[in-house]
Amino acid sequence: TCECDDCRRPLVLPDGTALPASDPAFKSTQWYQFVAPVIDQVYQRLGLQVKVYAYFYTAVPPKIKLPDNLCALICPVPKNEKKAMFAQSGQGPFGQDWSRRILDFKAVAKHNMIREYYGCTGAAPRAQEYVAAQDLRFLLDSGITEFTSEVPVDRVDQRFNPMPSAYWDASALTFWTITRLWWNPKQDVDELRRHFLQRTYRAAAPAMTEYHDLLRDLWLQHPAGASYMDSNQKFTKTHIIETGQEQRCRDLLAAAEKLADHPVSLELVRAARANFETGCDLDGRLLSAYAANAGDFAHPAWTAARTHDDFQRIGHPSENHPGVMTMNVLNDDTFLYLRFRTATGKDQAAPERRPEQDTWLNDAFISVHLTNGDKKIHRTIAFDQNGNYVDAERLDRAWNAGLTLITRTIPDGWEAILTIPLAALDFTFGADPLNRLYGNFHCRRRRDGDTTTVADFSWGGRRVGVPRFYGEIFLAKE
Numbered sequence: 001t002c003e004c005d006d007c008r009r010p011l012v013l014p015d016g017t018a019l020p021a022s023d024p025a026f027k028s029t030q031w032y033q034f035v036a037p038v039i040d041q042v043y044q045r046l047g048l049q050v051k052v053y054a055y056f057y058t059a060v061p062p063k064i065k066l067p068d069n070l071c072a073l074i075c076p077v078p079k080n081e082k083k084a085m086f087a088q089s090g091q092g093p094f095g096q097d098w099s100r101r102i103l104d105f106k107a108v109a110k111h112n113m114i115r116e117y118y119g120c121t122g123a124a125p126r127a128q129e130y131v132a133a134q135d136l137r138f139l140l141d142s143g144i145t146e147f148t149s150e151v152p153v154d155r156v157d158q159r160f161n162p163m164p165s166a167y168w169d170a171s172a173l174t175f176w177t178i179t180r181l182w183w184n185p186k187q188d189v190d191e192l193r194r195h196f197l198q199r200t201y202r203a204a205a206p207a208m209t210e211y212h213d214l215l216r217d218l219w220l221q222h223p224a225g226a227s228y229m230d231s232n233q234k235f236t237k238t239h240i241i242e243t244g245q246e247q248r249c250r251d252l253l254a255a256a257e258k259l260a261d262h263p264v265s266l267e268l269v270r271a272a273r274a275n276f277e278t279g280c281d282l283d284g285r286l287l288s289a290y291a292a293n294a295g296d297f298a299h300p301a302w303t304a305a306r307t308h309d310d311f312q313r314i315g316h317p318s319e320n321h322p323g324v325m326t327m328n329v330l331n332d333d334t335f336l337y338l339r340f341r342t343a344t345g346k347d348q349a350a351p352e353r354r355p356e357q358d359t360w361l362n363d364a365f366i367s368v369h370l371t372n373g374d375k376k377i378h379r380t381i382a383f384d385q386n387g388n389y390v391d392a393e394r395l396d397r398a399w400n401a402g403l404t405l406i407t408r409t410i411p412d413g414w415e416a417i418l419t420i421p422l423a424a425l426d427f428t429f430g431a432d433p434l435n436r437l438y439g440n441f442h443c444r445r446r447r448d449g450d451t452t453t454v455a456d457f458s459w460g461g462r463r464v465g466v467p468r469f470y471g472e473i474f475l476a477k478e
Contacts, residue, residue: 001027001057013063028060036067043069051113054105061104071111073148074102081117081126081226082219084134099138112144117228118178119151122167124235124279125272126226127216129177129189136185147182150228166278169271170232173197173212202265207256208272211249218243236279244433249276283310284460286439290476292332295404295419301330302339311443312461324457325366325443331475333429336420340366342443343413344385354388358397361388363444364454367464368418370425370439373432375467379425383407385414400424422475429477438470 001007010018011029019026032052039050048069052058055075066072076098080088086099105112116135118128139147167175177192193212201208218239219226226235240246253273260266286308291301305328325342344364351363360382367382379401383389387407393399404419422428429435441459462469 019063025060025063027057029062031058032062039067039070066109068110071113072105072109073113073115075115077117077228084131086138113146115148117150119149120228121230122171124232125170125215126219129174132178133181133185133189169275202262204256204260204265204269207252211252232279233281286329286473288329288331288475290478291330294330294337310460311457314456314458338418341415351384351386353386358390360390365444367442371467372426378467435475437473439473440470
């Protein structure tokens, strides 16, 4: 919006009063003053009603009466999706009383319609039917009888999820229940859910009911606000993983799959399980298994350790480089064990062994960047094929990790095991309920046949040395 002096001059209202630019309704009134004569002309020439988005600053009810053929399409966003329109509270974007705005719009607009956002996060199984029931009852009691959805759940929309089926896999229960509530919002939400779950999952209904009831309680009872743009991963991380309910949910879905006695029910349970695992994002987290004294290549626990190969060229996220490096992680009560395998460029000689260590490396190397929950202090350890290394706290090389490093040559490359005392990272089991460290892992290598040009790769393409971009590392307790 224009901020020049002319556009911020006080508006003259029909009753002759002046509306200053400091008034919350100033920009809204300015917009509707502009569009109202246009809408009048449309009606005079074509006899048509015009719908106008009441969105962001135009969602503030204006200080003028609107044309009778204007329908205000009220967009209640931002809004805490866990609470009804009349129960919004808190500061910032979640502090707006949408019920007051809607009633004030009714005072200036003859026609009003609600554009709701329940479907925007359909790939996350959020029990929005409970909120929708409260919203619908309030709106119908207030005389608003028309509704439209932001996202039709069968439309391919890259902003949310490229496959419409993901919305049904996660939220069919919610969408079906809200649809029934559109017919009659006074119906019992729990009874509607029971009907859907029993008819859909049949013999697997008890386990799926327990699963969906658990998700409902975890979401609605959690104090964190919910946005209309929350992703499946954000929902799962906040409400399932960080509350310690990940394995409980996984067990219920596994039980449902065993109970399913109909091919359609079985397929739907498996789809729900796949959606759940997408939200858990195991490839985006490092799950460290417990293994004592795992600092050597022969330790059997490495065979079962999950392998990560999501290393992207920094600054080039569209490129895929699965062969650059792989990584595994283990831990015990005292140490973190990191194993790396990386390729060597063709005709590239291994770096020479340095007579003194703890100096910065400038050739092909691997670097590890770690911090704990507060992300205030991060440590860096870099090493190369010949065992040269440097460890530093931020850029201070006086910090000593007390690390152990072993390397060896493998066909087409080399591998290393880095053993780091947990005490050096200020890590204590139980300080974080999920026993997390945060980190990034980086690989610099010479390009094939090129002795002067290097390329840098990191875990998921994350920026190196910026703790807020670090990924999560979950350490197992024995």
